Amino acid sequence: MTAGRLLDHLTSRGDDPALLTADRRVSYRELADDVAASASDLGSQRRLVLLECRNDIETLVSYLGALAGGHVVIPLPADGDHAAVIDTYDPDVIVRGGSMEHRHRAAHDLHPDLALLLSTSGSTGSPKLVRLSRNNLIANAESIATYLDIRDTDRAATTLPMSYCYGLSVIHSHLLRGAGLILTDHSVVDDEFWDLMARHRGTTFAGVPHTFDLLHRIGFGDMQLPHLRYVTQAGGRLAPDRVRRFAQLGRRRGWQLFVMYGATEATARMAYLPPELAVDNPHAIGVPIPGGTFDIEVLEGEPVDGMPADVGELVYRGAGVMMGYAHDRDDLAAGRTVAALRTGDLARRNSNGLYEVVGRISRFAKLYGLRLDLERIEASLRDADVSAICTEGDGELLVAAADRPAGCDVGLVATTASGLPRAAVRVLDVDELPRLPTGKPDLHGVRQLADRIRSDDGVALDLRGLFADVLHLDAASIDDGASFVDLGGNSLSYVSMSVRLERAIGHLPADWQRLPLRELEAASRPRRWWGTTLETSVALRAIAIVLVVGSHAGLYTLWGGAHVLLGIAGYNFGRFCLTPLPRLQRARHLRNTIAWIAVPSVAWVAIALLGTNDYTAANLLLANKFLGPSDSVTAGRLWFVEVVVWILVTLALVCWTPIGDRLERRAPFAFAMGFLTLGLVVRFHGFGMGHAAWFTVVAFWFFAIGWAASKASTTLQRLAVTLMLAVGIVGYFGNPRRELLVFVGLALLIWLPAVRCPSIVTVTAGVLAEASLVIYLTHYQVYPLFGEHRLLGVTSTLLTGVVLTQLLMMARRRIRVRGIRHVNSRTASPAPR
Template sequence: MTLVSPLSPPAAATPGVVPFARDLARHGDRLAVMAGADRWTHRELAERVGATADRLGSGRKLVLVSGSNDPGQLVTYLAALAAGHVALLAPPAQAGTVAAAYDPDAVLLPGGELDLRRPTSAHELHPDLALLMPTSGSTGSPKLARLSHRNLQANAESIVAYLGIRDTDRAVTTLPMHYVYGLSVVNTHLLRGGAVVLTDLSVADACFWDLMTSEGGTTLAGVPHTFDLLDRVGFAGMRLPRLRYVTQAGGRLDPARVRRYAELGRRAGWDFVVMYGQTEATARMAYLPPELAAAHPETVGVPIPGGSFDLEPAPEAAAPGVGELVYRGPNVMLGYASSPADLALGRTVTELRTGDLARRTAGGLYEIVGRRSRFVKIAGLRVDLDHLETALSRPGAVVRCTGADGELMVAVSGPGASAEVAAVRQEVAGRFGLPARAVTVTAVAEFPRLANGKVDYPALRELVSAAPQEEPPPAGTGGATPERLRALYAELLGRPDATLDSTFVGLGGDSLSYVEVSIRLEAELGAVPANWHVTPIRELAGARAPAAGGRWRMRRLETSAALRALAIVCVVGTHAGLFTLLGGAHVLVAVAGFNFARFRLTTAERTTRLRRQAVGIARIAVPSMLWIGGVVLLTNQYGPLNVLLLNGLLGPPSWTSDWHFWFVEVLVYILVVMAALLAVPSVDRLERRFPFAFPVVLLGFGLLGRYEVVDLGVPHTMPVFWLFAFGWAAARASRWWQRLGLTAVLAATVPGFFGNSAREIAIVGGVALLLWLATVPCPAQLQRMVSVLASSSLYVYLTHWQVYPHLDDIHPALAVAASLATGASVWWLAARATTLVSGLGARLGAARAVAGTAPDRA
């Protein structure tokens, strides 16, 4: 077997353009882009690209594109490549910073409008320059990689060659286009005549797998964190008959996991391909042939076609045969840009010194054994630790950063260090987009130093690891600092440029973000003033809301009811595509546990409590089974297992429409198990004697499932029992220290569970409301509507699957409104029917009682 195959030189192409972007139309009527209801062939995509190129004009320009997985962004990016302009890709949250640094000539605005700032470029653009890419992930470093037309074309052709991409392949986007790995997926499939399915959904979302199946996805790309999520959602048990291969890059994957996925792919009929690359090499430098993955999972494989490696001596390389890995090939960048003046430069590098220490095995495979540079990779993002130190340091608090792939350790020193720990933690998550689970922040008296006076980073890492971690101040205690609130705004609104004088309205907040920000502010402050949305951030810290009165006629609404109404709107709105606010179903699980403790675990004797629990289960299971049964009779969408609410236990492992009712099934399973447990007299006595400790113990057991220490037996729904137990414990928490302890558990266990910060924020905010607020204010005019939505939430959940798909094409808002109205109507009818049946039963019982007292006439 030949491990290194040279790539023949590409055919001569028109200077100054990227051939695959220019020649889209040659693939004719093959599908190219699938994005929601949009279906574009390669010919139609070429027409849109041509039209956008015409709008850009004839003179070469620097075109800023916010590289999200959006059709408009894709078209503008391709138009720049096809017409000889220079595309500048930036993460959406960093677009403003990049624009200020590089002054682009044209900008694609968030709403899809192309802003042409000038007819000709203000910059001198080198003829070979085609693309500028950020090199340090989300850390906002101004350093960009300068990539040429040949870089893009050569690397795309090489990847197509070693992966064997076909014109029938369809790649569902799991990574953003502003990340070079995600961009390479788009480039290669369009070059070959395949299709890309554009989405920002996470692999942790059930809707992603619905999309993967419905659109016939054949390829899946992931960074190491992606595979954490795949393990959680039961990927190994999914049935994906069209899947051809899974690729991994963006950091080192544990060899045991590489071997496991290679073997899983072999059994399921798809290839697992480990790859290695850097932005400076356009995307890829090496790949591990799938047939070698199980035997050599610790390696990155061989150079890509057309590329080569050398090992050069490095002072850090102590082991024999280890050196710095140096790559050469047609995909090596022109060089770096640190300012607009660098855009005029031609090639300044001919080889890529990767900064990685490696060795070559006897079989010709390369293995990465260490790193020279001050970079780490977290969730697939390459983080410049030196830049991070500069950005986080502030008067009174100097920051030093260390860590390894997958973890960032931050030490804060100085007079104000202790007070700044929370603010630094918030800024790392909000401004730089790094997952909180991977970041440790602590205050230190002083940094350990070497004899030469430099910071001793290995010793600093040990110091941070050993330091106890401070928990954030509990909700409502006035512990929120202005900087903490600024970081919160920056995180939730995607506005890292927020200042202490900013307001919610001034930062572009809308009705959707209003709810989420207000919930988080209330968790931070205990209460918020009525005019918080127009109040500067610095004035909000420590604020308390005045009593509502006057013409606003505010009422108090139970927090659990408000959460039920809000959560079901979020579920329906997300499924219908009106907006994306995930986590509603999981908040409902916690609310179910909260209400279970309040309404089912009363002081009544054990048999009475069990009878009430049985009634509660029936009120969920019976209407669910009746509705699903009716749908089965009228359509072929579901099956008998759905009617019996057994799909979660006995249904197919792959995620299909049969899993639409997972929430109902899991809730019934939990309630049945709890009823069986509390039916044991000794357990019943324990629960009564230790009303708070009992659910805390159950919470601990549930966390074993959340962290996959034990298998709770229900695939694809994620282990949600711990959220039910959390709600139960929240209802029993009668003292401040109990609520504080639960808050700490909540803050520690929710982040990182889904891999989606917005979803995790919604869950933490919603459940925290249960802990700290018995009621929430609600305008009197809305109280009735909110109450109806809360009461009918089960029926809305059951019926919306049959409502919104028929109205989405008209408008998502209509689909959401109709779904809510239908569920509320069915709930009203069910309530009336229940009242009628109950009344009839009572009359029959009375009649039997009368008959039983009549004299015997025999």
């Protein structure tokens, strides 16, 4: 397809959907018009265009506009360091976020066939680029579209960067067939990604091995995806057991798994494994793509011990093979310099005709006169349950190791596997294995880490220890791919974690509670001088509990704090209980959250019953509103705890059922809004309710407001929740000032995720918010001790709650540590003799 024919192709698809996002639908005809305008902006003289890429409409239009105008494009990740590429190639135009920076008149000598310059996955940030022609792009896209049987009804989600050859191949092949692209930068662990897949009836998405690790962790097998046709995998070797597991899952669910093999130097794909063969041949890369062929060439030079005779270097020939590499501007004028691609992979052809890659030529190192197979050493470490990357550096074997079992000597395992003396093996303890943006091992990053440790003793964040301390877990059991939510974090431990995490890494990343530990460590940056980040829910929780205590003690009259707390409870329910985890795991999280609230509450009521007349036996069951007596002076003192516990119990049962779980996952915002609507109907006595026994049900809509707010991801959705809040709050208390206070508090929860404030404010708010439950439980018994000294009574109540909370946390931590020690003592292996 020539540059001129690109616009004709887009126009020919008419009103079929081309691009789909969270808030836009762009037809092929509209896309053609936008691409033509972008091409016009670049001018008629052929230019070298550096494009900073995001998975959005503006970037894609700029990319296609450059191709349509016959220009040469260098796609690079947005926000990356492109200084080396810019200095080496001096692009005429730099495109960022849809805006063009024309730097000077075109002065480059560009070969007429050249269309694209891509960074290889192994040289991120390097000026070494792969030169690809228009014929490379078209031929590879046609081949991929053929073996995947891409149809104009398909909708592909952009799970990979547009600057990466795999991500770009998804775009090329689907546009070639007139299919739709669901443009998103969301990860597969985000609810928003699956919302888009459901809304736009997504039929496919692509993944690298790390993507499939995430899918396994979030319970992908339980998701209902009725429109999914196929899933593709490339970007590195997927473990055979994972291949088999996902292939079997696809068979059960009616979609296909395509395991693929490729390289930037081949435009993208070189081989694919037919889905029907994946279960029985999970080690294989499959067969060459249509139009391509493989040869296996015997290696010259010194043989490697243990290498079978039928193994050799895999050599690929086909229309997708690159024109050659570019190292500087002069190379842009060169024609084809490569006829066949020597992949550097060691492979063999099995008896069934399928090809299998068994190693890398470049993964061999020569140390102390020994030729070492680094992949075999890594396999030995995996057998010892150690995740590791091995490479050569400064005359020694570098082993970056993570997730080692307790008591495992990584150096000894590597020494035994390599045959090297122990002094030649250097172990680098890491919380996260260095990887490139594509998910492949970052060997250069391992060498840099070794150099950095030499210079500064390798001081690193101990976020695993922080998670273990807050969540009362064994640090050794925490996977660096797990998030706060995965590890059982809830609304109570969340407060402590958010404050301590902000102090540890200098800021709070968006949606940090769902980010893997390794990403949180990578997100560390210096603290801003003007303050720290305080999440709005934490700030509101602290303010609300102070309002509750002060109003009850008579220090002031500002009612409504408890109803704000009820909204926050719903907000945290949506964030920490309704996560992408499997159904049974979500149910366990809900059970634990209920226990965190109910157990201390019942314990305090039991203590209070021993020395006061404040409560009755009904309070022990947290059921005073149901069982009475309703005429007791203290009957309603624990109403907030009762409401929260019984709402959580009810919703736990709803979400535990397969149908409730399925509906919530399919449309989380609509599901929450449905319950909010039901709550408002009850609030206006739609079912004739109003008796004190139904107080929990009547107050439910405050909880539902917070729940819906946590699932609102667009401006329109937040407006809808705000409107429902306004409808429900007017006249609810018969006190305009109280209604305004609650409205403002919950509106802030809906619209303002976080605020920046001095560190002392963040710490104080965090401490009060963390202690809010215990403060609420104990304040009725504490402030009366101070009589008319109301300020002293309120201050003492808050301090008492904080101290008791810390004691409770210490007790939980001690119990947990004893449990871990008991388990370890029972499972410890005897020392070798």
